[in-house]
Structure formats: C-alpha cells, structure tokens
Amino acid sequence: MSPSPLHPLAPSLPLFAGRLAPSPTGAQHVGNARTYLVAWLSARARGGAVKLRIEDIDSPRIKSGAAEQAMHDLHWLGLDWDGEPAVQTERLSHYEAALEVLKQNELVYPCTCTRSDIASAASAPHAGEEVTYPGTCAHRCVADALKLREEGRPFAWRFRVTENLPFTDRFAGEQHIDLKHAGGDFVVWKNGGGPAYQLAVVVDDAAMGVTEVVRGDDLIPSTPRQLLLYRALDLAPPAFAHIPLVVGEDGRRLAKRHGDTRLSALRAAGVKPEALVGLLAWSCGWLDRPEPVASRELLPRFRLESIPAKPFVLTAELLRQIGFVVT
Numbered sequence: 001m002s003p004s005p006l007h008p009l010a011p012s013l014p015l016f017a018g019r020l021a022p023s024p025t026g027a028q029h030v031g032n033a034r035t036y037l038v039a040w041l042s043a044r045a046r047g048g049a050v051k052l053r054i055e056d057i058d059s060p061r062i063k064s065g066a067a068e069q070a071m072h073d074l075h076w077l078g079l080d081w082d083g084e085p086a087v088q089t090e091r092l093s094h095y096e097a098a099l100e101v102l103k104q105n106e107l108v109y110p111c112t113c114t115r116s117d118i119a120s121a122a123s124a125p126h127a128g129e130e131v132t133y134p135g136t137c138a139h140r141c142v143a144d145a146l147k148l149r150e151e152g153r154p155f156a157w158r159f160r161v162t163e164n165l166p167f168t169d170r171f172a173g174e175q176h177i178d179l180k181h182a183g184g185d186f187v188v189w190k191n192g193g194g195p196a197y198q199l200a201v202v203v204d205d206a207a208m209g210v211t212e213v214v215r216g217d218d219l220i221p222s223t224p225r226q227l228l229l230y231r232a233l234d235l236a237p238p239a240f241a242h243i244p245l246v247v248g249e250d251g252r253r254l255a256k257r258h259g260d261t262r263l264s265a266l267r268a269a270g271v272k273p274e275a276l277v278g279l280l281a282w283s284c285g286w287l288d289r290p291e292p293v294a295s296r297e298l299l300p301r302f303r304l305e306s307i308p309a310k311p312f313v314l315t316a317e318l319l320r321q322i323g324f325v326v327t
C-alpha cells in the first residue's frame with residue numbers, strides 16, 4: 001500500500017471487522033434490527049471486531065439525542081461494538097482530504113445542475129429506476145471550479161464513471177451493474193457542501209478497518225460506485241453481503257405506513273429483546289420457530305446462506321406473537 005493520509009494505522013486493526021452504521025435520521029425499526037443482527041453475528045461468529053459508526057452527515061434531518069437512541073437500541077438487542085463510535089460529523093476533514101485526492105487526479109468535475117435540470121435532460125426512467133445523470137457538465141475539468149466560484153455559481157462534485165466494476169456479493173452473488181446507464185456519474189460532494197453518502201462511507205470503512213459490510217440489498221446499486229471510489233483513493237475494499245429487506249404485508253419496504261415498529265415502541269410495550277431476536281433469527285433460518293433467544297446464543301447457529309433470498313414479510317400477527325400490537 002502506498003502512503004496516504006487516508007490509510008489506517010494497519011498494525012492496530014483486527015484482521016476481520018464488521019460494522020454497524022445506524023443513521024439517526026429516523027428511529028431504528030424492526031427492519032434495521034434484522035440487518036444489524038446479521039452484521040453483528042457475521043463478524044462475531046468469526047471472532048472479528050464490530051465497529052460502530054453514526055451516520056449523521058445528513059444534518060438537517062438529524063434529531064438531537066437520536067445517536068444515543070440508536071446506541072441504546074443496539075444494546076437492547078444485545079449487540080455490542082469495539083472502541084468508541086465514529087461520528088461522521090466529526091470526520092469532515094477526512095472526507096475533504098479524499099475529495100482533494102479525487103480532484104488532483106481529475107476524477108471529479110464540478111456540476112451545476114439542479115435536480116430539475118437532470119430530470120428534464122435525462123430520458124424518463126422506468127418505474128423503480130433512478131434517473132441517470134445525462135453528463136451535462138462532464139465537459140468541465142477541476143480547474144473550472146475557480147471560475148464558477150468567481151461567478152457565484154454553486155456546484156456539486158461529480159465522479160466520472162468510466163467503467164463498470166462487477167463484484168461478487170457474499171450473499172447475493174455475482175453483480176453486474178451497468179453504472180453508465182443506471183445512474184451515471186455520481187455526486188461525491190454535495191452542492192451546498194459536505195460529502196455525499198458514497199464518499200463518506202468509503203473513507204470511513206477504510207479508516208475503521210472494516211473488512212465486511214453487511215447491509216440491506218437496497219444498497220446493491222451503491223456498491224459499484226463505492227468500489228470505484230476505493231480504487232480511485234487507493235484503498236482496499238471490504239467484502240459485501242447485501243441481504244433482503246424486511247417488508248410489510250403489502251410487500252413494500254417496512255416504513256411508517258406499516259405502523260410504529262420502532263424498537264423504542266416495542267420496548268415501551270414490554271416486548272423482550274429475546275422475543276424479537278428470536279423472531280428475526282427464525283426469519284433468517286437459524287431457528288425452526290420463533291422462540292426467545294439472546295443474540296449471543298445465535299453465534300454457533302449463524303449461517304449467512306440460511307437467510308432466505310426473498311424479503312422477510314413482517315405481519316401484524318408475527319408481531320402479536322411476540323407481544324406487540326401495531327398501532
């Protein structure tokens with residue numbers, strides 16, 4: 001590895017580390033809990049470390065006390081972590097350093113497009129697809145940012161996608177995503193300032209020595225972008241395991257419309273964490289039926305490949321069985 005301010009101090013890091021990365025923008029719910037449980041077990045079952053990161057860079061939506069709430073929820077689930085949590089809002093200088101590297105290598109360009117510019121210039125996406133950036137500003141180079149600044153024109157920094165990096169997901173298998181036609185050049189630094197999610201998580205996971213990322217499969221399209229950033233920053237990428245989400249009875253991703261399934265609501269209703277963990281463990285194929293179990297007791301039973309490939313449908317009846325009535 002070449003020396004870089006972005007590289008961690010390797011000798012102090014364990015060989016294997018997973019991570020929990022709650023975003024305090026919304027309270028943690030049953031769907032988040034399932035992903036955290038899988039991520040924690042995957043690391044701990046191999047004797048690895050677990051790192052905690054509070055993803056709070058989306059500042060306007062952060063509620064005060066939400067980070068403490070997220071940590072409380074994790075502890076309630078019986079999930080622990082090693083060392084102090086990393087807090088993204090305290091790490092801005094690291095993201096700025098990474099952006100500098102991208103600029104020095106002319107891998108990004110300033111983009112002045114607004115959301116509506118992009119929507120009107122791009123061909124209409126099919127349902128469920130994201131809008132592909134049409135390349136309106138791709139003719140610019142890094143130095144053009146000076147002129148834009150003089151003119152008082154705000155801009156984002158966009159990463160130039162020149163190729164697709166296929167990857168093998170530990171759960172979901174081979175992934176070939178045509179980034180050029182599914183998203184295109186992507187923002188790494190937001191118009192108005194601050195790193196975009198893709199840049200921040202890459203810088204953080206590398207600095208924290210994370211070797212395996214377990215997260216919901218809604219983030220599969222993020223992974224080829226992040227792999228491009230790992231390479232551009234000369235950082236070693238982790239392995240990825242994207243697992244299916246928890247959905248409501250209507251098949252849609254678990255959200256407020258399905259009622260209050262926040263962990264704090266379950267806790268307030270007197271649901272025991274072991275009851276919820278047992279339900280989640282059953283949903284992952286580690287128990288024959290939902291019965292109370294502590295997270296730690298699942299260590300010898302953990303198998304990533306036992307998790308069904310389909311989303312887990314959380315019904316009101318399943319919640320009733322663990323003593324919770326959805327309101």
Ligand SMILES: [Zn+2]
Pocket residue numbers: 110111112113135136137138
């Ligand atoms: Zn643009």
